[in-house]
Amino acid sequence: MTATSLPAAEPVLEVDDLRVELRTPRGPAHVVNGLSYTVGPGETVAVVGESGSGKSVSVLALLGLLPARVATVTGRAVLQGEDLLTMSSDRLRQVRGPGAGMVFQDPMTSLNPVLSIGKQLIEGIRAHSDVSKEVARRRAADLLGEVGLPDPERALDRYPHELSGGMRQRVVIAIALSNSPALLIADEATTALDVTVQAQIIDLVERLQADHGTGVIWITHDLGVVAGIADRVLVMYGGRCVEDGTVDDVLEHPAHPYTRGLLGSLPDLAQPLVDGRVPDLTTVPGLPPPPTDLPAGCVFWPRCPVRSDPRCETEQPPLAVLSPGSGGLEHRAATWCESGADR
């Protein structure tokens, strides 16, 4: 929640026209189609979308985690002055860790089940800094303490199966933060967790972010989580950014019909009752398009409840500025809709 008060600092990450094409048996899949955004120090950017919107692939591409045999990645992604996409794999290995840490959805599959927690932490620490085992072990214990694991010394000798899901995710976060990265990428990091544990993890990340000034990319489908943590929101659909802006602009004044549909289809605890019951949800009919067969024109038009402009089906709408936005960040949407920014 600090971005608005920060001076215009050098961004941690600058992504420009990122495109990812995957080779599939059904032909080329255009999974990410021209994504541009920046992440400032201490800022949280939420990338929102449903399955298949390209949100996960877009960050896997940043860190060179897509196999080159099937993925073609183009564009620029500058992390602290260096382009991640043209980097050698050796340099990239050095950057993962101190440059960017990543937390994935399922803590059970991102930890090695046959290595103790301590081994996995120490491995990461010693890969990036020339310290003795003892020093690394002490730092590992400190990190586990920092993410709130009880009795960190003993936890070092435990194995992932001995911990609960929430505790495992804390360990994954400790590993991601072990080299004080400038950028933390969390891909559905709390989706597999219960809400009370999710609240603990979100608290933890916010605290660590405030302490270390880490820039965060938070990928999620949960707009409630976004409302709580994000400074800036990017809504993805069909591999494109269809709307972005500050969290208040996008969630309170959604302009793109897809963003509105997504918000309308969310059961909302804060919603007032009508005749003692919660009114029916508005739904988005149909399904997202497969990335192998994206529609011409606006990616959303086949499902769009308000399409009326003749250009919808033929011409791709640009991300146009709707308002200068709050906090100096423009509110933009890619739609031919003229209905303005208010619901």
Add this chain to the structure above:
Amino acid sequence: MSDILVSARGLEVHFPVRSRGPARRGGGVLRAVDGVDLDIYRGETLGLVGESGCGKSTLGNALLRLVPPTAGTVTFDGTDLTTLGRKAMRDMRRRAGMVFQDPFASLDPRRTVAQTVSEPLEVHGLRSGRRERAARVGELLELVGLDPVVAGRYPHEFSGGQRQRVGIARALAGEPDFLVCDEAIASLDVSVQAQVLNLLRRLQRQLGLTLLFVSHDLSAIRHISDRIAVMYLGRIVEIGPASAVGSSPQMPYTQALLSAVPVPHPALERSRQRIVLRGDVPSPSAVPSGCRFRTRCPAAFEPCPDVVPALQPVGEAPGHLAACHLHGVVGTPVTEVPEGVTAHPPG
């Protein structure tokens, strides 16, 4: 005809735990459902909410006798299910349907939609003759919003949301009175979740179904339910009208659970106080004595370890009950410590 369709009294489902490894000795008991009294009224939607491992799915299964209860009774429309023979139980099953979480695992990939949906018709002898069954399958598919022409297709040809509709059509084939939906929307995308939630609400009204909606998602629960029951470590800790439980919860666990649910309003999210609970849910094979929530409860006080709290009327809404000593110490004193219950759990 009684107002109550399904009723549980003192329901317990305990699983034996075989210990492995040198560190543990002897067998234990996992108390998945541990003394539940519950009435589900005809035509209502009851939401059963709780976190992973609280026993909500086991309770849903036990009400349909999909798992055998170790103690207590389940009554369905006046008949005690726990003593029913195989044949009688099968007839009873027609009247109770189940929609499962994973639409990918709950449909047989080698059977067409028509075969899947018509199986209950054959088993219960509801429609004689192929043509009549095919007509009924068409009706059921239309009811859940699918085009009857898809009857000949296989599950892999459908999206998750469409498969869940097939699962619902199958559950409705026996013309049940009671439908248990166990995390029926959990594996679906947000916009598809909304479609299925609306469908369930429509079907419930249209067919006069009694619905038990089991979910970890409080927003969805509050959206669809008339009443909400909150479960923690095998017990119901709070129950009442959805509006009362949803807006003025009386038990600290429910309060924490509600405060942890993020809402999509930035200003509200920033200003409201989240109650962040300490630690993890204790293991259901070592539940704390007295009130099970006391080890994490921010308001725990003297009687909590010594008296098992009973559900008592709380708040202003009629039918709003909570098991919490903050509203007066009511319950059974802890005299002996049964197996699997820890008087003083570590931590």
